[in-house]
Every structure is written in C-alpha cells, then in structure tokens.
Amino acid sequence: MELGFSQEEERFRAEVREFFQRDYPASILDKIRRGQRLEKLDQELSQQALQSRGWLGFTLPQEFGGPGWSPVQRYIFEEELELAGAPNLVPMAIIYVAPVIAEFGSPEQQQRWLPNILSSKAFWAQGYSEPEAGSDLASLGLQARRDGDHYVLNGSKIWTTLAHWADWIFCLVRTSREEKKQQGISFVCVEMSAPGVTVEPIITMNGSHELNRVHFDNVRVPVANRIGDEGQGWHYANYLLKHERLSYAHIGRKKRDLQALRDWALSQDLLEEPLWAARFAVLEVRVANAEMSVFRSLGGSLPAAAVSALKIQCTELAQAITRLGVDIAGLSALAYPARDESQWSAALAGSCPEGPVWADAYLFERAQTIYGGTSEVQKNIIWRALSAA
Secondary structure, three states, X not given: OOOOOOHHHHHHXXXXXXXXXXXXXXXXXXXXXXXXXXXXXXXXXXXXXXXXXXXXXXXXXXHHOOOOOOHHHHHHHHHHHHHOOOOOOOHHHXXXXXXXXXXXXXXXXXXXXXXXXXXXXXXXXXXXXXXXXXXXXXXXXXXXXEEOOEEEEEEEEEOOOOOXXXXXXXXXXXXXXXXXXXXXXXXXXXXXXXXXXXXXXXXXXXXXXXXXXXXXXXXXXXXXXXXXXXXXXHHHHHHHHHHHHHOOOOHHHHHHHHHHHXXXXXXXXXXXXXXXXXXXXXXXXXXXXXXXXXXXXXXOOOOHHHHHHHHHHHHHHHHHHHHXXXXXXXXXXXXXXXXXXXXXXXXXXXXXXXXXXXXXHHHHHXXXXXXXXXXXXXXXXXXXXXXXX
C-alpha cells in the first residue's frame, strides 16, 4: 500500500507548521515543555489563536463556521498541532457537542450556542457517567421530570472533566422508564450557573483537578434546551461517542513522545543494549500500525466495532509509551513532588527533570483505557459485532 500526501496537502501542512512556529502563543508551548498545568485562560488563548485562522471549528460544516477541510487536512492539522507540542483542544465543546448541535439542534440552538463555542466565550462539560452508571451508561438515572415548559433535574453526574471551568453541561437524562433501558433517555443542555447545580472536585492520583462530580438538586431546565426529540438521546449519544472515541488516536503526540524518549535514551547510551532497543522498535511499529488504522478511517464512517478497536489500540499504546518513560527514568520517577509551583519547579531543576514529567504522564494516562468507554466495554462491542456477522 502506497501512502503519500498530495502537493496541495503538503502545502497545507507547511502552512499549519509555520503557524505553530510563528503565530501560536509561545507561553503555552513553554508551559507544556516544563510540564506545567494549563489554566482556563491558557486554553482560551490557544483556541482564540486557532480561531484567528478560522481553524477552531474543524469538526463543523462550513455553514456553521468550519474551515471546509477534507478528512486528510484535519488529520494533518491535528498531527502538526501535536508535533509542535501544543495542547490538544478541550474536546467537550468543539469535538463532542458542537457536531451534535450542528446535526440535530434547532436553528435557534445553533445560533445560540455555536458562535459562543467558536469565540471561546463558553466552555462545556459532558454529563454522561453517573455513580451507578459508568461502563453501563444506558442504566443512567438522572431524573428529568417534565413540569410545563421545563424539566426538573435530580441526580448526579461523575468524572465530569473540567466542569469547574464550564458554562454549560450537556447531559443524558432519564425522561421516562421504558422496557429497554436505552429508551426514555433525552439529551439536554444545562447552564452551570442554574440554581441547584453544584460541583464537587475529584483530585486524581497525579494530583490534578480535572475531574468533578456534578449534583443536580431540583434544577429547572427549559425544554427548549433539549436537543432533538424526547427519548432519542441514546441515538445522539452514539453519534457523539463515535466522534469521542476517534479523538483518542493522537498519532502526532505519540510520535513526538517516542522521539523525545529516543533522544533521552541515546543520551544515556541505552539503545546500545538490545532489550532497550527492542522495546523502542516494538513501540515504533505499534505507532505506525495505529497510524495506518487512522488512515483507513479517513475515507468515511467506520462501523462501531472498528471505532472500538481503534480506541483500544491507541489508548493502550499511549499507556505503553509512558511506561517506557518511567522505566527509563528509574528511581528519579519516584521523586514525584506535589503539584504546587515551587515544588514542581524545584523537581524540574534537579539532576533528572524528565523523571517527574514522565511519572506525571504515566499516572495521567492510566485513565485512558477507562474514560470514553473502558477497554472491556469496547471488547464487548467488538464481540457482539463478530457474533452478529
């Protein structure tokens, strides 16, 4: 199979690469290099820089502010963003809910929400998992009782990434009880400032505050904030999940991380040892294989089983790369400081600054095979598809 990009696509790559070298905020790239946490303002600056070129809405059709890219151009853009060391976009707004609004929202909803997403005036969170409905999402129980022109919400969502930054949260809610649990679920959007919405932080094992539990106590939500038809939320959720699971590939970041590890290993003469050389070779082959899988997805819509297989492949590969990083770091990876500015800066000024950075990455990436549907759930999807074939 011959792979290659056209001259036009290579010109596009050069344009994107030049943007990240010359016009993208250098302060954000510097924070990433130093392993510092990004704040909400950093993410806003990043998104605004992309939108200055009209690139932020790459998941949207041109009529809704998208750049009109081909699937190959989108792949090139995402790869160059990651090779440049820029942060990936916070996905909940532009990658997850914006395509749902564009596809299934009313004209009023599209005019209300999409411009604010593109201008970074509104951040969004995703309200899917619940304390008793994580891997079995269809068992969700956040109740949405109809009361005239409003729904009244009671219940909780959990593992809600960056809900403490969000202005809105899109939720799957239970509007009725049906024989089949996937029925009776609706897709509604809730203002985080609404009375009765509270956010409880969840601190992860690498010391970061990205996750939250969101409580809804008699929260009144206009029926006009429901996307699509009542009881059809599962259909919209599956449309979104395909976008979500494809977004975990991050081939450019895997290439960049593996090259950084190779340079580090070379500086320590590790690659002269066959076992280390073999580990690098295996991971490089796995990255190339994952890239081929992504290329195959560019031609059109993938079946659910193929999306699940790609999600497993790419998330487990991300974990394997960070495992290599902590193995190279050795004991220096154990000196993992608290994530306050002074202690983290002191650790990075030590004899092996790479150790804490790779320890942080290792701990963070443990969640990749859990969120967006666990690897076990993805294997069940693949098994059902094979059984039905």
